[in-house]
Amino acid sequence: MPTALSVNVNAIAFLRNRRDLPWPSVEGLGRVALEAGAQGLTVHPRPDQRHIRFSDLPVLRKLIDAEYPNAEFNIEGFPTRQFLDLCLESRPEQVTLVPDDPSQATSDHGWDFRRHQEFLAEVVRELKDSGIRVSLFADGNGDVDAMKLAKKTGADRIELYTGPYGGRYGDPGSAAKILDLLGATADSAHALGLGVNAGHDLTVSNLSPLISRIPYLDEVSIGHELTADALVHGMAETVRRFRRACGQKVA
Template identity: 60%
Template sequence: MTLLSVNLNAVAQLRNRRDLPWPSVVGMARVVLDAGASGITIHPRPDERHIRRSDVFDLATLLREEYPEAEFNIEGYPSDDFFDLIEAVNPAQVTLVPDDPAQATSDHGWDFAGNGNFLTSVVQRLKAPNRRISLFSDPDAGAAGASAAKATGADRIELYTGPYGGCYDDAERAAVELAALADTAKAAHAVGLGVNAGHDLTLANLPAFQAAVPGVEEASIGHGLTADALLMGFAEAVRQYRAVLDN
């Protein structure tokens, strides 16, 4: 079974269109957790264009006080500010991404070999009891990438599924992307890394992904789930994504 972590960045981005407190990021976290999500994912960026620093602390308090079994996954580039935030909040999982601050969204994984020394030092700094470290991975990282990722001391990789998600109208290309994802996941498992996945996963493309890439421990889903929630509500969207992931 693959656990569902709901990314709330899109909720925060909608809220930030006005100087008003709604939609509430904390309130929506309650909704999705009550509906069966296993955790919450956020990716705070320096310009606070969606998740704000205050959201990070508010969500940490919510999970600690009301949902102690739920996991808090914080994504980000390992800057000094990010280090300080992680130490202050102590999430269950840290997902490191090689984002430039100006990027609209994550669009590539780490060069595990080229950034190996840097990532090793970052992982050592962030490792703590009851905190796992995951590294964002290109879908075609393969065996060499998996071995280099393992050498950093990380616990998991997160497969970047954006290219697969972009194949919604091209079944032939989707099959190629799935094969690359499956190879990288298999290589990661072979060296003892756990595997997460995220980016542009939807109710339409999740079943094929689940069939082709077994053993994914957690899927972090935000944009697709939020789009579906506009039609069916967040609680029902979570239930439907859970139904797919549970199979």
């Protein structure tokens, strides 16, 4: 199966929040992305609501349920009680747990599975008891033992943090070395029966090599570059470009 594309709409929400106005519309552009064939939408509701607002969640849930029932809603964030309650209310198909401090500008590292295994196992159990698939943000550093610990939490998938890979856009040799580590991490997770997602600083140009190395990649979540490309190509065409990079057939 081709890799699924989930469009992260945080950057759209961040732009909207610069003014006390309802545009650009997170719902409207989410609809355009889904109509263009994206397989889902991703949000990261932070405690300060600096981009996605808590009030956006039921709107996007309704959009998917009413108009695109085959699409998925993915909510990512640090599992505070407030975050977990939002997830349980919104009933996403997937929750991606990230080890972010609330003050961080963006996600920049995976979980320390040795330190947080028991904590994560409790959170994973609660979400899965509600029928929600759980993915854990993970560093792509080739640590096989870390993947074994991730598996023991009961999670369904990991999401490879691809920021270091995307950040080497001007250094192909360094990017290739990081890609090898991402691939080794993914291979370990896959062998253990974990699904593998990926996200952070992925582009049309670096996505294809990633999928070539990890052909069983379940899903990519892409926001910043996809939103930037949409300023040039429009949202619908940008989604189609990323879908092609995911190996999907696009009319």
